[in-house]
Amino acid sequence: MNLTAGGNCPVPTGELTIRVRTSVEADISAYRLGTNGKVSGDSDMIFYGQRACSDGAVRLISDGVNTVYSVNLSKISPAVDKIAFACTCNPGQTVSSLGQIGIQVEQFNSSLVSCNVDMSGRTEAALILGELYRRNHEWKFRFVSQGFNGGLKPLAEHFGVEVDDDQGQTPPVSTPPPKPISLSKISLTKNNPTISLTKRSDYGLIKINLNWNQRTNNNGMFGGIFGSGGGAIDLDLGCFVRLKNGDQHVIQAIGERFGDLDYQPYVKLLADDRTGSSTDGEWMHINGRRWSEIDEILVFAFIYDGVPNWSETDGVVTIHVPNEPPVETRLTEGGRSKGMCGIARLINKDGVICAERINRYFSGHRDLDGAFGWGFRWVAGSK
Structure with a gap:
Protein backbone atom coordinates (compact mmCIF):
# COMPACT_ATOMS: atom_id res chain seq x y z
CA MET A 1 0.00 0.00 0.00
CA ASN A 2 1.28 3.48 -0.91
CA LEU A 3 0.39 6.37 1.40
CA THR A 4 0.46 10.11 0.82
CA ALA A 5 1.36 12.55 3.60
CA GLY A 6 -1.27 12.41 6.35
CA GLY A 7 -2.55 9.00 5.30
CA ASN A 8 -2.75 6.03 7.67
CA CYS A 9 -3.52 2.33 7.59
CA PRO A 10 -3.67 -0.58 10.05
CA VAL A 11 -0.61 -2.78 10.60
CA PRO A 12 -0.46 -6.24 12.19
CA THR A 13 0.61 -6.63 15.80
CA GLY A 14 3.88 -8.49 15.98
CA GLU A 15 7.42 -7.87 14.79
CA LEU A 16 7.73 -5.26 12.04
CA THR A 17 10.63 -3.78 10.12
CA ILE A 18 10.73 -0.02 9.54
CA ARG A 19 13.09 0.80 6.67
CA VAL A 20 14.20 4.33 5.74
CA ARG A 21 16.25 4.90 2.62
CA THR A 22 17.96 8.12 1.60
CA SER A 23 20.16 9.00 -1.34
CA VAL A 24 23.00 10.03 1.02
CA GLU A 25 23.77 9.11 4.62
CA ALA A 26 21.35 10.47 7.22
CA ASP A 27 20.62 9.93 10.91
CA ILE A 28 17.28 8.27 11.62
CA SER A 29 16.01 8.25 15.21
CA ALA A 30 12.99 6.65 16.89
CA TYR A 31 11.06 7.78 19.97
CA ARG A 32 8.64 5.87 22.21
CA LEU A 33 6.02 8.45 23.23
CA GLY A 34 3.22 8.56 25.79
CA THR A 35 -0.19 10.16 25.34
CA ASN A 36 1.43 13.56 26.01
CA GLY A 37 3.70 13.15 22.99
CA LYS A 38 6.80 12.95 25.18
CA VAL A 39 9.23 10.21 26.17
CA SER A 40 9.07 8.89 29.72
CA GLY A 41 12.88 8.85 29.92
CA ASP A 42 16.03 9.06 27.83
CA SER A 43 15.92 5.31 27.19
CA ASP A 44 12.89 5.93 24.94
CA MET A 45 15.14 7.49 22.28
CA ILE A 46 16.68 4.90 19.96
CA PHE A 47 19.45 6.11 17.63
CA TYR A 48 23.11 5.51 16.71
CA GLY A 49 24.25 6.22 20.28
CA GLN A 50 21.61 4.03 21.96
CA ARG A 51 20.58 1.27 19.59
CA ALA A 52 17.79 -0.31 21.66
CA CYS A 53 15.20 0.76 24.21
CA SER A 54 15.19 -0.70 27.70
CA ASP A 55 12.96 -3.71 26.91
CA GLY A 56 14.41 -4.37 23.45
CA ALA A 57 11.07 -3.85 21.69
CA VAL A 58 12.55 -1.17 19.40
CA ARG A 59 16.03 -1.75 17.98
CA LEU A 60 18.20 0.04 15.46
CA ILE A 61 19.57 -2.71 13.21
CA SER A 62 21.53 -0.68 10.66
CA ASP A 63 21.96 2.93 9.65
CA GLY A 64 23.43 5.04 6.86
CA VAL A 65 21.57 5.25 3.54
CA ASN A 66 19.49 2.18 4.40
CA THR A 67 18.34 2.46 8.01
CA VAL A 68 16.47 -0.48 9.51
CA TYR A 69 14.54 -0.61 12.78
CA SER A 70 13.00 -3.73 14.29
CA VAL A 71 9.79 -3.04 16.24
CA ASN A 72 8.02 -5.79 18.17
CA LEU A 73 4.56 -4.30 18.79
CA SER A 74 3.52 -7.21 21.01
CA LYS A 75 6.24 -6.15 23.49
CA ILE A 76 5.42 -2.43 23.56
CA SER A 77 4.38 -1.22 27.02
CA PRO A 78 0.73 -0.09 27.39
CA ALA A 79 2.11 3.28 28.51
CA VAL A 80 3.53 3.88 25.02
CA ASP A 81 0.99 5.54 22.72
CA LYS A 82 3.11 5.87 19.59
CA ILE A 83 6.57 5.35 18.12
CA ALA A 84 7.78 8.21 15.94
CA PHE A 85 10.55 8.01 13.34
CA ALA A 86 12.49 11.11 12.33
CA CYS A 87 15.32 12.05 9.98
CA THR A 88 18.07 14.62 10.60
CA CYS A 89 21.01 15.73 8.48
CA ASN A 90 24.44 17.14 9.22
CA PRO A 91 24.82 20.66 10.72
CA GLY A 92 24.50 23.38 8.11
CA GLN A 93 22.49 21.18 5.73
CA THR A 94 18.80 20.90 5.02
CA VAL A 95 16.85 17.75 4.28
CA SER A 96 16.78 18.68 0.58
CA SER A 97 20.47 17.65 0.51
CA LEU A 98 19.43 14.07 1.28
CA GLY A 99 17.90 13.57 -2.16
CA GLN A 100 15.10 11.02 -2.13
CA ILE A 101 13.66 9.77 1.17
CA GLY A 102 11.28 6.87 1.61
CA ILE A 103 9.93 5.03 4.64
CA GLN A 104 8.56 1.52 4.40
CA VAL A 105 6.84 -0.88 6.82
CA GLU A 106 7.68 -4.54 6.26
CA GLN A 107 6.86 -7.89 7.78
CA PHE A 108 8.39 -11.26 6.87
CA ASN A 109 10.45 -9.61 4.07
CA SER A 110 7.27 -8.30 2.43
CA SER A 111 6.37 -4.62 2.05
CA LEU A 112 3.14 -3.60 3.82
CA VAL A 113 3.29 0.20 3.52
CA SER A 114 5.42 2.44 1.29
CA CYS A 115 5.73 6.23 1.62
CA ASN A 116 7.74 8.58 -0.56
CA VAL A 117 8.59 12.00 0.92
CA ASP A 118 7.95 14.98 -1.37
CA MET A 119 11.30 16.82 -1.25
CA SER A 120 10.33 19.88 -3.32
CA GLY A 121 10.98 23.14 -1.47
CA ARG A 122 12.21 21.49 1.72
CA THR A 123 14.30 23.86 3.85
CA GLU A 124 14.06 22.16 7.24
CA ALA A 125 16.95 20.48 9.05
CA ALA A 126 14.82 17.53 10.18
CA LEU A 127 11.70 15.59 9.22
CA ILE A 128 9.27 13.61 11.32
CA LEU A 129 8.72 10.83 8.80
CA GLY A 130 6.02 8.59 10.24
CA GLU A 131 4.65 6.97 13.36
CA LEU A 132 3.20 3.75 14.64
CA TYR A 133 0.30 4.55 16.96
CA ARG A 134 -2.47 2.83 18.93
CA ARG A 135 -6.11 3.32 18.02
CA ASN A 136 -8.93 1.29 19.60
CA HIS A 137 -6.47 -1.33 20.89
CA GLU A 138 -4.99 -1.80 17.40
CA TRP A 139 -1.85 -0.49 15.77
CA LYS A 140 -1.74 1.82 12.76
CA PHE A 141 0.96 3.57 10.76
CA ARG A 142 0.66 7.24 9.77
CA PHE A 143 2.82 8.88 7.10
CA VAL A 144 3.60 12.26 8.72
CA SER A 145 6.25 13.93 6.49
CA GLN A 146 6.38 16.98 8.78
CA GLY A 147 9.34 19.36 8.60
CA PHE A 148 11.14 20.43 11.77
CA ASN A 149 13.49 23.41 12.16
CA GLY A 150 16.64 22.37 13.96
CA GLY A 151 18.79 19.25 14.00
CA LEU A 152 18.90 16.16 16.17
CA LYS A 153 19.33 17.98 19.49
CA PRO A 154 16.25 20.25 19.25
CA LEU A 155 14.25 17.39 17.75
CA ALA A 156 15.13 15.12 20.68
CA GLU A 157 14.27 17.89 23.15
CA HIS A 158 10.94 18.41 21.34
CA PHE A 159 10.09 14.82 22.25
CA GLY A 160 11.21 15.37 25.87
CA VAL A 161 14.70 13.85 25.75
CA GLU A 162 17.25 15.49 28.06
CA VAL A 163 20.32 16.12 25.93
CA ASP A 164 23.90 16.77 26.99
CA ASP A 165 24.81 20.30 25.84
CA ASP A 166 28.48 19.36 25.41
CA GLN A 167 28.03 17.93 21.92
CA GLY A 168 31.08 16.81 20.00
CA GLN A 169 33.05 16.37 23.22
CA THR A 170 33.91 13.17 25.04
CA PRO A 171 31.29 12.72 27.78
CA PRO A 172 32.78 13.04 31.28
CA VAL A 173 33.54 9.83 33.13
CA SER A 174 31.48 10.82 36.16
CA THR A 175 28.22 12.73 35.75
CA PRO A 176 25.56 13.17 38.44
CA PRO A 177 22.50 10.99 37.77
CA PRO A 178 20.36 11.13 35.79
CA LYS A 179 22.93 11.41 33.02
CA PRO A 180 21.65 13.26 29.94
CA ILE A 181 21.79 11.29 26.73
CA SER A 182 24.83 12.07 24.56
CA LEU A 183 24.32 12.59 20.82
CA SER A 184 28.06 12.46 20.16
CA LYS A 185 29.36 10.04 17.53
Whole structure:
Protein backbone atom coordinates (compact mmCIF):
# COMPACT_ATOMS: atom_id res chain seq x y z
CA MET A 1 0.00 0.00 0.00
CA ASN A 2 1.28 3.48 -0.91
CA LEU A 3 0.39 6.37 1.40
CA THR A 4 0.46 10.11 0.82
CA ALA A 5 1.36 12.55 3.60
CA GLY A 6 -1.27 12.41 6.35
CA GLY A 7 -2.55 9.00 5.30
CA ASN A 8 -2.75 6.03 7.67
CA CYS A 9 -3.52 2.33 7.59
CA PRO A 10 -3.67 -0.58 10.05
CA VAL A 11 -0.61 -2.78 10.60
CA PRO A 12 -0.46 -6.24 12.19
CA THR A 13 0.61 -6.63 15.80
CA GLY A 14 3.88 -8.49 15.98
CA GLU A 15 7.42 -7.87 14.79
CA LEU A 16 7.73 -5.26 12.04
CA THR A 17 10.63 -3.78 10.12
CA ILE A 18 10.73 -0.02 9.54
CA ARG A 19 13.09 0.80 6.67
CA VAL A 20 14.20 4.33 5.74
CA ARG A 21 16.25 4.90 2.62
CA THR A 22 17.96 8.12 1.60
CA SER A 23 20.16 9.00 -1.34
CA VAL A 24 23.00 10.03 1.02
CA GLU A 25 23.77 9.11 4.62
CA ALA A 26 21.35 10.47 7.22
CA ASP A 27 20.62 9.93 10.91
CA ILE A 28 17.28 8.27 11.62
CA SER A 29 16.01 8.25 15.21
CA ALA A 30 12.99 6.65 16.89
CA TYR A 31 11.06 7.78 19.97
CA ARG A 32 8.64 5.87 22.21
CA LEU A 33 6.02 8.45 23.23
CA GLY A 34 3.22 8.56 25.79
CA THR A 35 -0.19 10.16 25.34
CA ASN A 36 1.43 13.56 26.01
CA GLY A 37 3.70 13.15 22.99
CA LYS A 38 6.80 12.95 25.18
CA VAL A 39 9.23 10.21 26.17
CA SER A 40 9.07 8.89 29.72
CA GLY A 41 12.88 8.85 29.92
CA ASP A 42 16.03 9.06 27.83
CA SER A 43 15.92 5.31 27.19
CA ASP A 44 12.89 5.93 24.94
CA MET A 45 15.14 7.49 22.28
CA ILE A 46 16.68 4.90 19.96
CA PHE A 47 19.45 6.11 17.63
CA TYR A 48 23.11 5.51 16.71
CA GLY A 49 24.25 6.22 20.28
CA GLN A 50 21.61 4.03 21.96
CA ARG A 51 20.58 1.27 19.59
CA ALA A 52 17.79 -0.31 21.66
CA CYS A 53 15.20 0.76 24.21
CA SER A 54 15.19 -0.70 27.70
CA ASP A 55 12.96 -3.71 26.91
CA GLY A 56 14.41 -4.37 23.45
CA ALA A 57 11.07 -3.85 21.69
CA VAL A 58 12.55 -1.17 19.40
CA ARG A 59 16.03 -1.75 17.98
CA LEU A 60 18.20 0.04 15.46
CA ILE A 61 19.57 -2.71 13.21
CA SER A 62 21.53 -0.68 10.66
CA ASP A 63 21.96 2.93 9.65
CA GLY A 64 23.43 5.04 6.86
CA VAL A 65 21.57 5.25 3.54
CA ASN A 66 19.49 2.18 4.40
CA THR A 67 18.34 2.46 8.01
CA VAL A 68 16.47 -0.48 9.51
CA TYR A 69 14.54 -0.61 12.78
CA SER A 70 13.00 -3.73 14.29
CA VAL A 71 9.79 -3.04 16.24
CA ASN A 72 8.02 -5.79 18.17
CA LEU A 73 4.56 -4.30 18.79
CA SER A 74 3.52 -7.21 21.01
CA LYS A 75 6.24 -6.15 23.49
CA ILE A 76 5.42 -2.43 23.56
CA SER A 77 4.38 -1.22 27.02
CA PRO A 78 0.73 -0.09 27.39
CA ALA A 79 2.11 3.28 28.51
CA VAL A 80 3.53 3.88 25.02
CA ASP A 81 0.99 5.54 22.72
CA LYS A 82 3.11 5.87 19.59
CA ILE A 83 6.57 5.35 18.12
CA ALA A 84 7.78 8.21 15.94
CA PHE A 85 10.55 8.01 13.34
CA ALA A 86 12.49 11.11 12.33
CA CYS A 87 15.32 12.05 9.98
CA THR A 88 18.07 14.62 10.60
CA CYS A 89 21.01 15.73 8.48
CA ASN A 90 24.44 17.14 9.22
CA PRO A 91 24.82 20.66 10.72
CA GLY A 92 24.50 23.38 8.11
CA GLN A 93 22.49 21.18 5.73
CA THR A 94 18.80 20.90 5.02
CA VAL A 95 16.85 17.75 4.28
CA SER A 96 16.78 18.68 0.58
CA SER A 97 20.47 17.65 0.51
CA LEU A 98 19.43 14.07 1.28
CA GLY A 99 17.90 13.57 -2.16
CA GLN A 100 15.10 11.02 -2.13
CA ILE A 101 13.66 9.77 1.17
CA GLY A 102 11.28 6.87 1.61
CA ILE A 103 9.93 5.03 4.64
CA GLN A 104 8.56 1.52 4.40
CA VAL A 105 6.84 -0.88 6.82
CA GLU A 106 7.68 -4.54 6.26
CA GLN A 107 6.86 -7.89 7.78
CA PHE A 108 8.39 -11.26 6.87
CA ASN A 109 10.45 -9.61 4.07
CA SER A 110 7.27 -8.30 2.43
CA SER A 111 6.37 -4.62 2.05
CA LEU A 112 3.14 -3.60 3.82
CA VAL A 113 3.29 0.20 3.52
CA SER A 114 5.42 2.44 1.29
CA CYS A 115 5.73 6.23 1.62
CA ASN A 116 7.74 8.58 -0.56
CA VAL A 117 8.59 12.00 0.92
CA ASP A 118 7.95 14.98 -1.37
CA MET A 119 11.30 16.82 -1.25
CA SER A 120 10.33 19.88 -3.32
CA GLY A 121 10.98 23.14 -1.47
CA ARG A 122 12.21 21.49 1.72
CA THR A 123 14.30 23.86 3.85
CA GLU A 124 14.06 22.16 7.24
CA ALA A 125 16.95 20.48 9.05
CA ALA A 126 14.82 17.53 10.18
CA LEU A 127 11.70 15.59 9.22
CA ILE A 128 9.27 13.61 11.32
CA LEU A 129 8.72 10.83 8.80
CA GLY A 130 6.02 8.59 10.24
CA GLU A 131 4.65 6.97 13.36
CA LEU A 132 3.20 3.75 14.64
CA TYR A 133 0.30 4.55 16.96
CA ARG A 134 -2.47 2.83 18.93
CA ARG A 135 -6.11 3.32 18.02
CA ASN A 136 -8.93 1.29 19.60
CA HIS A 137 -6.47 -1.33 20.89
CA GLU A 138 -4.99 -1.80 17.40
CA TRP A 139 -1.85 -0.49 15.77
CA LYS A 140 -1.74 1.82 12.76
CA PHE A 141 0.96 3.57 10.76
CA ARG A 142 0.66 7.24 9.77
CA PHE A 143 2.82 8.88 7.10
CA VAL A 144 3.60 12.26 8.72
CA SER A 145 6.25 13.93 6.49
CA GLN A 146 6.38 16.98 8.78
CA GLY A 147 9.34 19.36 8.60
CA PHE A 148 11.14 20.43 11.77
CA ASN A 149 13.49 23.41 12.16
CA GLY A 150 16.64 22.37 13.96
CA GLY A 151 18.79 19.25 14.00
CA LEU A 152 18.90 16.16 16.17
CA LYS A 153 19.33 17.98 19.49
CA PRO A 154 16.25 20.25 19.25
CA LEU A 155 14.25 17.39 17.75
CA ALA A 156 15.13 15.12 20.68
CA GLU A 157 14.27 17.89 23.15
CA HIS A 158 10.94 18.41 21.34
CA PHE A 159 10.09 14.82 22.25
CA GLY A 160 11.21 15.37 25.87
CA VAL A 161 14.70 13.85 25.75
CA GLU A 162 17.25 15.49 28.06
CA VAL A 163 20.32 16.12 25.93
CA ASP A 164 23.90 16.77 26.99
CA ASP A 165 24.81 20.30 25.84
CA ASP A 166 28.48 19.36 25.41
CA GLN A 167 28.03 17.93 21.92
CA GLY A 168 31.08 16.81 20.00
CA GLN A 169 33.05 16.37 23.22
CA THR A 170 33.91 13.17 25.04
CA PRO A 171 31.29 12.72 27.78
CA PRO A 172 32.78 13.04 31.28
CA VAL A 173 33.54 9.83 33.13
CA SER A 174 31.48 10.82 36.16
CA THR A 175 28.22 12.73 35.75
CA PRO A 176 25.56 13.17 38.44
CA PRO A 177 22.50 10.99 37.77
CA PRO A 178 20.36 11.13 35.79
CA LYS A 179 22.93 11.41 33.02
CA PRO A 180 21.65 13.26 29.94
CA ILE A 181 21.79 11.29 26.73
CA SER A 182 24.83 12.07 24.56
CA LEU A 183 24.32 12.59 20.82
CA SER A 184 28.06 12.46 20.16
CA LYS A 185 29.36 10.04 17.53
CA ILE A 186 32.78 9.66 15.93
CA SER A 187 32.90 8.55 12.30
CA LEU A 188 36.25 7.42 10.93
CA THR A 189 36.47 8.62 7.32
CA LYS A 190 39.14 9.33 4.70
CA ASN A 191 39.41 12.87 6.04
CA ASN A 192 39.23 11.82 9.70
CA PRO A 193 40.91 8.39 9.81
CA THR A 194 42.19 8.19 13.41
CA ILE A 195 41.09 8.89 16.96
CA SER A 196 42.90 8.50 20.28
CA LEU A 197 40.72 7.73 23.28
CA THR A 198 41.18 8.88 26.84
CA LYS A 199 44.04 7.05 28.57
CA ARG A 200 42.91 4.68 31.31
CA SER A 201 44.32 1.78 33.28
CA ASP A 202 41.05 -0.13 32.79
CA TYR A 203 38.91 0.32 29.66
CA GLY A 204 36.28 -2.15 30.84
CA LEU A 205 34.41 -4.30 28.32
CA ILE A 206 35.06 -3.06 24.77
CA LYS A 207 32.43 -4.16 22.25
CA ILE A 208 32.83 -4.25 18.46
CA ASN A 209 29.70 -4.72 16.35
CA LEU A 210 29.40 -5.63 12.66
CA ASN A 211 25.99 -5.06 11.12
CA TRP A 212 24.71 -5.26 7.56
CA ASN A 213 21.48 -5.86 5.69
CA GLN A 214 20.06 -9.07 4.36
CA ARG A 215 19.23 -8.50 0.70
CA THR A 216 15.79 -9.59 -0.48
CA ASN A 217 13.87 -8.99 -3.67
CA ASN A 218 11.09 -6.74 -2.39
CA ASN A 219 8.99 -5.22 -5.13
CA GLY A 220 7.89 -2.18 -3.14
CA MET A 221 8.41 1.46 -3.95
CA PHE A 222 12.12 1.30 -3.05
CA GLY A 223 12.89 -1.17 -5.79
CA GLY A 224 12.26 1.48 -8.40
CA ILE A 225 13.88 4.34 -6.52
CA PHE A 226 16.96 2.68 -5.08
CA GLY A 227 17.27 -0.67 -6.84
CA SER A 228 17.29 -4.07 -5.15
CA GLY A 229 19.98 -6.58 -4.36
CA GLY A 230 20.16 -10.33 -4.76
CA GLY A 231 20.12 -13.01 -2.09
CA ALA A 232 21.44 -12.94 1.45
CA ILE A 233 25.15 -12.30 2.05
CA ASP A 234 27.07 -14.03 4.87
CA LEU A 235 29.41 -11.34 6.19
CA ASP A 236 31.80 -12.48 8.94
CA LEU A 237 33.64 -10.48 11.58
CA GLY A 238 37.14 -11.37 12.77
CA CYS A 239 40.48 -9.97 13.84
CA PHE A 240 44.21 -10.55 14.20
CA VAL A 241 45.55 -10.02 17.73
CA ARG A 242 49.16 -9.34 18.67
CA LEU A 243 50.05 -9.34 22.38
CA LYS A 244 52.90 -7.45 24.03
CA ASN A 245 54.72 -10.77 24.60
CA GLY A 246 54.78 -11.40 20.82
CA ASP A 247 52.05 -14.05 20.66
CA GLN A 248 49.66 -13.71 17.72
CA HIS A 249 46.12 -15.05 17.31
CA VAL A 250 43.37 -15.17 14.67
CA ILE A 251 39.78 -14.74 15.88
CA GLN A 252 37.05 -15.81 13.44
CA ALA A 253 34.17 -18.27 12.96
CA ILE A 254 36.13 -20.29 10.39
CA GLY A 255 37.89 -23.02 12.31
CA GLU A 256 35.80 -22.09 15.38
CA ARG A 257 38.55 -19.79 16.61
CA PHE A 258 36.26 -17.76 18.90
CA GLY A 259 38.95 -16.72 21.40
CA ASP A 260 38.64 -16.05 25.13
CA LEU A 261 38.05 -12.96 27.27
CA ASP A 262 39.71 -14.03 30.52
CA TYR A 263 42.74 -15.72 28.99
CA GLN A 264 44.94 -14.98 25.97
CA PRO A 265 44.17 -13.39 23.55
CA TYR A 266 41.58 -11.50 25.72
CA VAL A 267 39.31 -11.18 22.67
CA LYS A 268 36.17 -13.24 22.03
CA LEU A 269 33.86 -13.51 19.01
CA LEU A 270 30.31 -14.01 20.31
CA ALA A 271 28.23 -15.09 17.33
CA ASP A 272 28.17 -15.97 13.66
CA ASP A 273 25.17 -14.49 11.83
CA ARG A 274 24.74 -16.28 8.52
CA THR A 275 22.10 -13.92 7.07
CA GLY A 276 22.60 -10.40 8.37
CA SER A 277 19.00 -10.46 9.61
CA SER A 278 19.97 -10.84 13.27
CA THR A 279 18.80 -7.99 15.45
CA ASP A 280 22.28 -7.48 16.91
CA GLY A 281 24.51 -8.51 14.01
CA GLU A 282 27.88 -9.96 15.06
CA TRP A 283 29.74 -8.92 18.20
CA MET A 284 33.34 -9.23 19.30
CA HIS A 285 34.37 -8.33 22.86
CA ILE A 286 37.75 -7.18 24.14
CA ASN A 287 38.79 -7.36 27.78
CA GLY A 288 39.81 -3.73 28.35
CA ARG A 289 41.16 -4.61 31.78
CA ARG A 290 43.93 -6.47 29.93
CA TRP A 291 44.57 -3.72 27.37
CA SER A 292 48.09 -3.22 28.74
CA GLU A 293 48.91 -6.77 27.52
CA ILE A 294 47.59 -6.17 23.97
CA ASP A 295 49.80 -4.56 21.34
CA GLU A 296 47.46 -4.38 18.33
CA ILE A 297 44.13 -5.67 17.03
CA LEU A 298 43.43 -5.65 13.28
CA VAL A 299 39.67 -5.92 12.72
CA PHE A 300 38.44 -7.40 9.44
CA ALA A 301 35.31 -8.71 7.73
CA PHE A 302 34.94 -11.07 4.81
CA ILE A 303 32.11 -12.26 2.63
CA TYR A 304 31.93 -15.98 3.34
CA ASP A 305 28.98 -16.57 1.03
CA GLY A 306 27.48 -14.39 -1.72
CA VAL A 307 28.84 -12.20 -4.51
CA PRO A 308 31.39 -9.64 -3.22
CA ASN A 309 29.68 -6.26 -3.49
CA TRP A 310 30.48 -4.16 -0.45
CA SER A 311 28.39 -1.15 -1.50
CA GLU A 312 25.31 -3.40 -1.36
CA THR A 313 25.96 -4.74 2.15
CA ASP A 314 25.41 -1.41 3.95
CA GLY A 315 28.02 -2.78 6.35
CA VAL A 316 29.02 -0.73 9.39
CA VAL A 317 31.41 -1.53 12.22
CA THR A 318 30.93 0.30 15.52
CA ILE A 319 33.38 0.25 18.41
CA HIS A 320 31.82 0.80 21.84
CA VAL A 321 34.15 1.76 24.69
CA PRO A 322 32.58 2.56 28.08
CA ASN A 323 32.29 6.33 28.71
CA GLU A 324 33.37 7.18 25.15
CA PRO A 325 31.25 8.12 22.11
CA PRO A 326 30.71 5.21 19.68
CA VAL A 327 33.33 5.06 16.91
CA GLU A 328 32.07 3.83 13.54
CA THR A 329 33.34 3.18 10.04
CA ARG A 330 31.43 2.03 6.96
CA LEU A 331 32.25 -0.75 4.49
CA THR A 332 30.93 0.76 1.28
CA GLU A 333 33.96 1.40 -0.91
CA GLY A 334 34.88 -2.10 -2.09
CA GLY A 335 34.06 -3.35 -5.56
CA ARG A 336 32.72 -6.68 -6.74
CA SER A 337 35.93 -8.69 -6.94
CA LYS A 338 37.51 -8.76 -3.46
CA GLY A 339 35.81 -10.54 -0.60
CA MET A 340 37.81 -9.31 2.40
CA CYS A 341 37.98 -5.90 4.06
CA GLY A 342 40.61 -4.73 6.52
CA ILE A 343 38.42 -2.41 8.59
CA ALA A 344 40.39 -0.82 11.42
CA ARG A 345 43.33 -1.20 13.75
CA LEU A 346 43.25 -0.69 17.52
CA ILE A 347 46.82 0.11 18.52
CA ASN A 348 48.22 0.35 22.05
CA LYS A 349 50.29 3.55 22.15
CA ASP A 350 51.66 3.98 25.67
CA GLY A 351 48.46 2.52 27.09
CA VAL A 352 46.11 4.63 24.97
CA ILE A 353 43.64 3.03 22.51
CA CYS A 354 44.30 4.56 19.10
CA ALA A 355 41.67 3.60 16.50
CA GLU A 356 42.79 3.83 12.88
CA ARG A 357 40.49 3.43 9.88
CA ILE A 358 41.81 1.12 7.15
CA ASN A 359 38.95 0.21 4.79
CA ARG A 360 41.17 -1.61 2.30
CA TYR A 361 39.93 -4.60 0.31
CA PHE A 362 41.75 -7.87 -0.41
CA SER A 363 41.21 -11.21 -2.14
CA GLY A 364 41.57 -13.17 1.10
CA HIS A 365 43.27 -13.66 4.46
CA ARG A 366 46.73 -14.22 2.99
CA ASP A 367 46.68 -10.93 1.08
CA LEU A 368 45.47 -9.01 4.13
CA ASP A 369 48.18 -10.66 6.23
CA GLY A 370 50.87 -9.79 3.69
CA ALA A 371 49.80 -6.15 3.43
CA PHE A 372 50.29 -5.63 7.17
CA GLY A 373 53.12 -8.10 7.80
CA TRP A 374 51.57 -10.45 10.35
CA GLY A 375 53.20 -13.63 9.02
CA PHE A 376 50.53 -16.27 9.68
CA ARG A 377 50.54 -19.58 7.76
CA TRP A 378 47.24 -20.01 5.95
CA VAL A 379 45.36 -23.17 4.94
CA ALA A 380 41.81 -23.63 3.65
CA GLY A 381 39.11 -23.71 6.33
CA SER A 382 35.35 -23.81 6.77
CA LYS A 383 32.62 -23.10 9.34
